[in-house]
Amino acid sequence: MQENVLFSIITIVNKEKVYQDFKKSLKEQEGVNYELIKIANDNNQFDSARTAYNSALEKAKGDYLIFIHPDMRFLDKNSLQDALAQVVELKDLGVAGVAGCPDKVHHHKSTLVTSIVHDNPPHHFGKLIDKVTEVQTVDECFFVMKRSFCKKHPFSSIQGWHMYAVEQCLIALLDGKKNYVIPARMWHYSTGNSENWQYIQTGREIARRYGKYFPTISTTITTWETQNWIGLFIIPPLKLAKHNLWRKLGINKK
Template identity: 55%
Template sequence: MGNYNYEYSLITISNHEDVYQEFRKGLLQQKDVDYELIKINNDQNQFDSARTAYNEAAAKATGKYLVFLHPDIRFLDEYSLRDNLNEIKDIGDFGVAGIAGSPWKLYRNRSFIVTTIVQGENKESVGTSISKTTEVQTVDESFFVMKKAYWEHIPFTDCPGWHFYAVEQCLRAIIDGKKNYVVPARIWHKSTGGSEDRNYVRIGKQMVKEYGNYFPYINTTVTKWDTKGITKYTTPWYRYAKRQVHRYLDKYKQPEN
């Protein structure tokens, strides 16, 4: 057993100081949580990879549980963080746990989201609500937890970029015989989530190449990734091109009179 100074180490990457300070202000209002806060300053693009940044911070962390979260996470009441982390701690044995994720099963041949969080400026509900701890294939990057001891066993890889780092940890945990979970949470994610840009597609294809032999498909909170057949090569770029066309049309759409 390791020696820990805190129950939890909260680790966040800061690109904009004003966003971080708003996050910190909300965090200070949380009650009954034993934590240290580790800020990774990336305002000058000091890091080219979330995995590198998180590994560096995790190595310094003194908490039993590592909580990786975005600085645009907000807590909906003063016990949100306590209750959220207690639910995760009560799981006992797990690989990765979070507040939003994608189950193994499909809906109309697509992945879907299970969560109770709200997101965006208007605090919109997303996905399928859950009332208890739920097993998933992968969790969302906005908020996820690993035990420090398990992170030491499987630290983040050296894959560059800013996508799929929680997804990859989930896949590695499953291969290692662990299960991943999502718990109900009273949390607001101010962002509306990631987008399928070129780097997202590129890293997604890398994940398929690296782990595709272990899974019939990889479900994420953004989309399903095929790991077999011709579609594993064609579908990601098709989706990307389709999204770019929609953005172009939306940008230049003339307002109606």
């Protein structure tokens, strides 16, 4: 990886302790030229992730922008360097992430592609990869775009905290680029319980805006059948209800 490449690492912070632990893990990384941009949201300064990230685009000076949850951790001192070395080699890059889902799949946890570990205690889920893999969309926990792409395609006006990386992936595909999941030695210790009614509303809005281009939108949470009213309006709430039941019963399923 070229030493003169600058990466802007951007994270939204709601809990200072989580952020300080993230900074500690980041400081241990070697071989990466970066600036860290903290977006404070401890007092709900922002009403959506897209608005928060757009505010950081005005400050970021990096050649590549990394959007990362503050509950991500790096498993060894070269984790970030090795991941980003793969990213800078992608000539047709739209969005790169560390977890994602291929196009036109019947959603199941085995269709997800990743190499990172999740939850606490950490474990793998999905299909483990050992090489760069093309996908339709990537997960929001960690994703990378070129600064030039972000300037051309800033985050949209959709409100809330869901599917913003998914939307950027769809925009990238419409712009003739490709999206990838890269192998990475990282830990996302969140439980990943992101499904709620706002998620469903956001998914429906994504389907409304992009459904004419993508009959299916595959994400790490579910597959949206954008041109099927049953798949769009009935199935997601049923999946949400089932997911919430599993959570109440203490069953960890994706």
